[in-house]
Amino acid sequence: MASNKQLTARDIMSSGVQCVGAHQSLFEAAKMMRDLNVGCLPICGDDNRLTGLITDRDIVVKCCAEGVDPAAVQAGSLAGTLHWIDAGAGATEALEIMETHQIKRLPVIDVGKGHSLVGMITEANLAKNLDDEQIAEFAARVYAGTS
Template sequence: MKQVKELMSTNCKTVTLQDNVYEVAVIMAQNDVGFVPVVDSNDSGKLIGAITDRDLVVRGYAKKQPGSCAVSEVMSEALVTVSSTTDAEEAADIMAAHQIRRLPVVDNGRLVGVISLGDLALGNTTGRDAGQALSQISEHEHQNTVH
């Protein structure tokens, strides 16, 4: 069974509380990502939150927050995380249970990577992991979609 550390992305772009939402949006656009971890600038790599493209829209633009708005205004702080030694199957189960597509990977309080549904699918875990997680997440999103 593969562990998260074998599948996760380790070259994650991050921001700190000193950054603003414009800088987050630029990082997302330049790196073709929709998830940017927020780390403590005083404590190298300590994960304190994350911002998704959805956070930028819902907590930023929809609330008329300008591009100079602080990262703290739009970031999520209550994050679900896993360690690098977590089994890939367990990571998929956590994603499904919490309806999320990405999990920060944290060892000793420090961000060491991010694992996504795509990583699980490409990692050829047990075959059911990524597909089942995506199915459960998509089903939940479909139920919350306004028609």
């Protein structure tokens, strides 16, 4: 394996990511997550550009636990703050963004190709591509103070 300093976000990401539309319901998002066997979906606007992310936990905590019908809530309403990385950026930069913002998933955008979503970097991608010391630091920083 090449040194991770040479790896780019594109090298370590998972491709084939599917978006839920900002105007689709949380119920539809939940069905997509089930069918794709994922716990997070990118949210894309009408222009197919990334507007946010939604997790299965978001749906449970911010909708279901509040007694709100998931079929009545648009996915875009839970978009939150968006962090992403360019596909050509270094893998180390992706790690730094995830640690700084304490996030477990990072969308990968190809700025040179119309700002299109090309993949997602997850904890599993990091575990496969980084050394033990970097993984330990990531875990300590991202999970610090969380239960």
